[in-house]
Amino acid sequence: MKIGKQTIKLENTPKILQTSSMVGPKEKQGPLSIYFDLDTKDIFLGEKSFEKAESKMLELCILNLLKKSSTKAEDVDYIFAGDLLNQCISSGYCMRNLGIPFFGLYGACSTFCESLTLASLFVNANYAQKVVAATSSHFCSAERQFRMPLEHGNQKSPTAQCTVTAAGSAIVVPKDFSISGPYITYVTPGKVVDYNITDMTNMGSAMVPAVYNTLATHLQDTGRTPDYYDAIVTGDLGVLGSEIIVDLFKKDGINLQGIHADCGALIYNHDMQDTHCGGSGCGCMASVFSGYFFEQLKTKKMNKILIIATGALMSTLSSQQGESIPGIAHAVAIENEA
């Protein structure tokens, strides 16, 4: 049921049965290392190209999800997935091997919350019993598509973020499913917001207005205040964008300090790993939620979190044509009690 301006209350409170995450070598060296299910030392994963490697990583992540949740691929009703590559080939080729009815999504780095939103809404409406949400990104495939060939060895701007090599996935089931799991209670799909930022190396700042819009709307629609949540988790504003979003809400008299966290800021040790403003990419929130935050919920260290995945909807071509960077942010509330 829709409440307020753009939030949907999931009255049948579907639950997340299980999650799965897989990361590359750099992410495995980061502070969240122990929370990831799978990792690879070989950035090619035995494949012949970075794109095939990314697709393989997404597939391994989903196969691990099925294994962890004792689910056969043929028992998954639908899968929602997407990635950053042109024509979303990481997801498309991965799905070829899984044989699950597939909805392809593109929301840039907001795609994990977009896929989790739609998966949850499908289960909530009794359209399906088992729906998977999954996304991936790969530093090397993203770098050569959006920036420079790796061989170029270019320097990064201090405001830049690193696309993570990671995949994450979650399987959503109805609340009467016997195994315990946190519930999806509300979703707030976002609008496209553009504050005329044109610097492709400062994506955190470009996406802040979309997060502000979606979070403010979510709080207004649900009547909640930020301190209702144990954590409000964005992905990925990075270090700089995180400072800006806290400042912005402060001006409205709303305190996010100590409540806000950002997957891009969490995934690397910035001083040691030379990652500037942190991580980004479809796989960042996907892996950090599926790894770290799901564990916090399962162990009751956190009981109520709001995850807000943020996407920058430009392309290299739109930037070359002088366009600014539109942002979007989708929010999903996940709670241990429904």
Added chain:
Amino acid sequence: MKIGKQTIKLENTPKILQTSSMVGPKEKQGPLSIYFDLDTKDIFLGEKSFEKAESKMLELCILNLLKKSSTKAEDVDYIFAGDLLNQCISSGYCMRNLGIPFFGLYGACSTFCESLTLASLFVNANYAQKVVAATSSHFCSAERQFRMPLEHGNQKSPTAQCTVTAAGSAIVVPKDFSISGPYITYVTPGKVVDYNITDMTNMGSAMVPAVYNTLATHLQDTGRTPDYYDAIVTGDLGVLGSEIIVDLFKKDGINLQGIHADCGALIYNHDMQDTHCGGSGCGCMASVFSGYFFEQLKTKKMNKILIIATGALMSTLSSQQGESIPGIAHAVAIENEA
């Protein structure tokens, strides 16, 4: 409610309140000319690039939909949209101006049925009262992204299809809405199917297996036979793919002759317009359904149709890496009586 393997029955039978279509000069010269709402003689639509022109066309198409259905943008709950461009910039930039909560999709040329499926399921589940589905494509932006710069003037293979310059959109509302309109009764989301076709200039053939899979599943899940429908409309197998799909079902003893139609085959006069195997692109089924078929339903010349949009999920990069072309097809049943 899910029935059979992968079909969802829409028990609350949402209806299509209105549609809108816009086409370029070549499509306007085709046999369906009179059915399109808007057209442009200027392929740039006054913009500075083909990509901006495509985004503008999608926006004009949606604004016309709102006008035709006496709906304000702020009264639209959600919009599902996508296109063929890298990072779906046609939709992303268009949404910036509309201010409607947005779900970005990528399903290649299957995107219109993907968006109509999700829009209908949202209304059916009472998540929303007014949801828009929209897609676009542009010959010039597609040609230079997927094939060759226009200035190159390359010849096309006899099996090739032309990406149409067109946009289409539909607004879905609950069945109790006062204005009459055809109902969405069933949706059958598709699986990714790959029969190892590698020829990017023969996309119709590459997508046939996906159509076969989705249509066979739809018939099995619903217990219907093809002659239940006044038309089974694919988009876009083109002339060659259309022959193959009829042949394939013939081998199963199922006759599609006289029932099957294809948007890519319908939109051009192939002998006069030098369009080889016909049209393709996200805008092809979007405009042909929103223009021609919606009119057939409204005037009761047809009462039951099944539309099946088909997408080829490759990219130029995956083809350069020697990959075959995976296909997907999503089916939506639209009927005057529910």
